[in-house]
Amino acid sequence: MALVTWAYLVYLALPIALLAVGSLGESWTNTLLPTGFTGQWFRAVLDDPSFVRAFWTSLRVTGTTCVVAALIGLPLAYAAVTTGRQSASRVVRLLMLVPVAAPEITLGFGFIIAFSTALTPWLGSFSLLVAGHVLLTLPYLVATLMNDMAALKLGEMEAAAGSLGAGFWRRFFDIIVPVSATSLLTGLVTVAAISIGEFQLSNLIAGFLDRTYPIVLLQAFYGATGFACAATVILLVLSLLTGTAAATLSAATHRETPA
Amino acid sequence: MSGKELRLQGCAKTYPDGTRALSPVDLRVDAGEIVVLLGPSGCGKTTLLRMVAGLDRPDEGGRVLLDGRDVTALPIEKRGVGMVFQSYALFPHMSVAGNIGYGLRVQGWSRKRRDERVAELLATARLEEFAGRRVDQLSGGQRQRVALARALAPGSGMILLDEPLTALDAGLREGLRAEIAAMIKAQGATALYVTHDQAEALTLGDRLVVMDKGRIAQVGAPRDVYYRPQSDYVAGFFGPVNRLSGRVEHGVFTTASGTLPVPGRPDGETVLAFRPEAAIVGQDGGLAFRVTNALFEGSRQRLDLEGPAGERLVAHAPGIRPYSPGDTVTIGIDPDGLLAPAGGADAVN
Numbered sequence: 173m174a175l176v177t178w179a180y181l182v183y184l185a186l187p188i189a190l191l192a193v194g195s196l197g198e199s200w201t202n203t204l205l206p207t208g209f210t211g212q213w214f215r216a217v218l219d220d221p222s223f224v225r226a227f228w229t230s231l232r233v234t235g236t237t238c239v240v241a242a243l244i245g246l247p248l249a250y251a252a253v254t255t256g257r258q259s260a261s262r263v264v265r266l267l268m269l270v271p272v273a274a275p276e277i278t279l280g281f282g283f284i285i286a287f288s289t290a291l292t293p294w295l296g297s298f299s300l301l302v303a304g305h306v307l308l309t310l311p312y313l314v315a316t317l318m319n320d321m322a323a324l325k326l327g328e329m330e331a332a333a334g335s336l337g338a339g340f341w342r343r344f345f346d347i348i349v350p351v352s353a354t355s356l357l358t359g360l361v362t363v364a365a366i367s368i369g370e371f372q373l374s375n376l377i378a379g380f381l382d383r384t385y386p387i388v389l390l391q392a393f394y395g396a397t398g399f400a401c402a403a404t405v406i407l408l409v410l411s412l413l414t415g416t417a418a419a420t421l422s423a424a425t426h427r428e429t430p431a
Numbered sequence: 432m433s434g435k436e437l438r439l440q441g442c443a444k445t446y447p448d449g450t451r452a453l454s455p456v457d458l459r460v461d462a463g464e465i466v467v468l469l470g471p472s473g474c475g476k477t478t479l480l481r482m483v484a485g486l487d488r489p490d491e492g493g494r495v496l497l498d499g500r501d502v503t504a505l506p507i508e509k510r511g512v513g514m515v516f517q518s519y520a521l522f523p524h525m526s527v528a529g530n531i532g533y534g535l536r537v538q539g540w541s542r543k544r545r546d547e548r549v550a551e552l553l554a555t556a557r558l559e560e561f562a563g564r565r566v567d568q569l570s571g572g573q574r575q576r577v578a579l580a581r582a583l584a585p586g587s588g589m590i591l592l593d594e595p596l597t598a599l600d601a602g603l604r605e606g607l608r609a610e611i612a613a614m615i616k617a618q619g620a621t622a623l624y625v626t627h628d629q630a631e632a633l634t635l636g637d638r639l640v641v642m643d644k645g646r647i648a649q650v651g652a653p654r655d656v657y658y659r660p661q662s663d664y665v666a667g668f669f670g671p672v673n674r675l676s677g678r679v680e681h682g683v684f685t686t687a688s689g690t691l692p693v694p695g696r697p698d699g700e701t702v703l704a705f706r707p708e709a710a711i712v713g714q715d716g717g718l719a720f721r722v723t724n725a726l727f728e729g730s731r732q733r734l735d736l737e738g739p740a741g742e743r744l745v746a747h748a749p750g751i752r753p754y755s756p757g758d759t760v761t762i763g764i765d766p767d768g769l770l771a772p773a774g775g776a777d778a779v780n
Contacts, residue, residue: 328520331486332578334507335514336534336585346533350524 188408194401206398213402223403225381226388233298233374233384234367237305238360241313244306246356249317250348254327265318268311276308280376287377296379304377305367312366313359316422320355354424361418369411434463434621435498435511435588437483442493444478452478453645455493462498462588465615465622467636469629469668475645476625477593483623484591485510497589510589513582513620517594519574521566527577528553528562534585552580555614572603579611583618590615590622596631608634629669633657641665659771666704666770673710673744675703675718687740688718691764707733709768710746717761720744725754736762 195213197206217223252264271279283304287295294300321327329351333343371386378384385407392400437460444453453475460466468476481487483495485507495503502510513534514520521530528549535545553559556576566574575595582590595611596604612635615622626632632639633653641648641656641664649656649665660666677686679701684693693703711717712734720736729750736744746762748754 324523325516325518325520328516328518329522331484331507332514332516332520332581333522333533333537335484335510335512335582335591337508337511337537338533339506339508342537346537347522351522 191401191404191408194397195405197398197401200397210398213396213398214406216399217403217406222383222388222391223385226383226385227406229382230368230385233301233305233382234364236302237309237367238363240302240306241310241363242356242360245310245313245317245359246352249314249321250326250352252314253318253321254330261318264314268314271307272311276372277376279304279307280373283373283377295377296382298379298382301374301378301382301384304373305370308370308373309363309366312362313356316359316362317352317355320358321352324351324355326351354421358418358421358424361414361421365411365414365418368414369407433588433619436460436462437589437621437623438494438496438499439479439483440494440496442479442482442489442495444475444482444487444493445490451645453482453489456647458640458647458650460621460623462621463616463619464637465612465624465635467624467626467632467639468642469626469632469636469639470642470648471627473644474642476640476642478645479642480591480593480623480625483589484512484514511585511587512589512591513585513587515575515578515582515590515592515595517597519566519571519578519598521574521578521581523566525566526562527558527564527566527569530566530577531580531584533581538585548584552584555583555617556580571599572607575599575607576610576614579614583614583620586618586620588620590620592622592624594626595624597626597628604628604631611635633669641668658768669706671707671745672770673703673705673707673746675742675744677701677703686718686738687742688720688738688762689716691718693766693769703764704770705764705768706770707745707747709765710744711763711765712746712748712760714761714763717763720760720762722754722756722758722760724756727753734760736760 194200194206196209196211198208198210198212200206248264252261255261283300284295286292287300326348329347330343333347338346369386370384371390374384375387375390378387389400389403389407392403437458439456439458441455441457442453443451443455445451456475456479458466458479468479470476478487482489482493485502485505489495489503493503494501497510497512522533525533531552532545532549535548540548549562550559553562556579558573558576558580561569561573561577566577569577579590579592579595592611596607599607608631624632624635636653638650638652639656640650643664649661651659656665657669660669660672663672666672675686677684677700679685679693679696679698681698682692682694682696684691684696684701684703718738720738722734723737724735726733726735727750731747732750732754734746734748734754736746738744744762746760754760
């Protein structure tokens with residue numbers, strides 16, 4: 173059992189380790205490991221305007237996606253959990269499965285067909301890119317929120333606040349938002365982690381000026397290995413940071429959940 | 432402050448799919464009274480509570496009145512009814528004092544009055560030293576006392592409790608029953624209390640409302656409901672009921688297993704109904720029964736008995752003297768323990 177675990181960990185870590193090694197190696201052709209040690213590849217990535225532009229585009233897309241997903245996800249999850257009707261809650265959970273279950277490439281082609289007509293000529297726009305990311309990430313956010321809201325019995329907390337005289341908006345700001353805050357943050361970090369690494373859909377629908385980092389990254393592999401490795405490591409570090417933050421916050425939320 | 436009077440008139444609840452959760456119910460709860468809604472899950476007790484809270488609306492024609500004012504159309508925040516839930520539903524981002532004072536803050540009490548009132552309730556709930564604690568640092572029993580103090584704080588005079596003790600373990604539950612009743616009485620509030628636990632209902636309630644399948648089966652004081660059940664359902668809800676059929680002649684009851692004096696009982700065929708604790712095990716000259724099973728429960732033991740004609744009884748005996756299957760015992764019946772159903776003896780058959 174321990175052997176399997178270790179084998180898996182090595183299998184998981186090896187490509188990442190090789191990327192890190194490759195990003196710092198001076199030359200890597202026809203040898204097992206690169207030779208020499210250099211920071212030139214990272215410098216080269218930072219000096220490449222298309223990479224820098226894509227990096228900031230990715231952050232912009234991810235940031236906007238988080239804001240839009242929060243504005244849609246919080247009310248949606250709240251409504252689904254507190255409606256009191258099992259069926260409504262189930263419908264939302266089912267609908268949310270569609271973007272998760274459908275292959276991204278089918279969504280991408282769907283977007284291409286739907287948004288290249290004369291009436292809906294939005295293919296290639298920044299807004300449509302964000303809309304695509306929202307579609308892909310919203311299920312994770314809503315699922316996190318719905319699970320936490322149900323576990324915390326937010327509905328009963330709200331009823332308790334109501335019985336003390338608090339009307340809807342008062343309850344919203346006094347109870348719903350603060351109680352869901354950790355959960356919302358956890359969900360949003362997941363949203364960010366997915367959005368930042370998203371390639372398939374973005375590659376199909378992003379305009380040339382709004383190409384995200386993973387799209388540009390693909391180009392890097394046609395060039396020097398060291399450059400490609402360095403560019404990948406940057407994305408990896410960014411994703412790992414968001415991923416770790418998500419896990420930490422999620423653990424914090426579950427500590428707060430009453431037994 | 433004083434408790435509100437609650438009246439329900441023709442309150443029924445039918446769900447959109449046609450399921451009847453509650454048949455039309457009329458009920459009156461006097462000011463300052465604790466009324467317990469008792470029944471198994473699905474009997475409609477929680478639906479009734481939610482109607483009073485304003486979380487559910489009764490079907491057309493049903494009315495909820497608080498102190499004579501029709502509140503049927505009012506949402507929960509306009510009703511002035513405090514709520515206590517099984518899950519406590521405390522606000523996790525507020526301290527104990529913050530939770531208790533929340534209603535006062537919402538209702539715009541001044542800082543000074545708020546602090547005084549919170550201090551008063553902390554004392555009533557024996558929570559003074561926990562005022563600044565986070566609620567997740569409290570035990571279940573303490574949390575429920577915070578929840579009750581929070582519901583009582585605004586002094587709205589009406590408290591609704593939905594299975595407040597069900598999440599706690601047995602030992603704690605018993606202690607808290609008395610304490611909850613005392614806190615409610617001390618604040619003079621009227622309370623509607625939902626539970627499925629008979630012991631809790633009997634201990635806490637000024638009156639019980641026993642419910643069955645969306646209807647009220649019986650309303651009465653705890654002793655009334657326990658000793659004068661109007662139906663098999665109500666009798667059986669509080670535990671097993673023994674029934675012995677026989678004949679009374681000149682104040683003596685004769686049955687297959689012997690005779691017993693039953694002074695004052697009219698002559699004729701009859702059925703004696705009594706609970707296990709009304710059987711007097713080992714009474715001289717009682718009815719002869721054979722023990723088929725003995726279950727030692729500590730302070731008492733439960734005996735399953737069989738008579739010569741195959742009639743079965745359950746009797747409670749003190750725990751100290753051991754009985755084994757096959758033993759023969761004599762059984763008397765405490766005349767005060769005979770169930771006298773309001774609808775006549777036949778109703779228990």
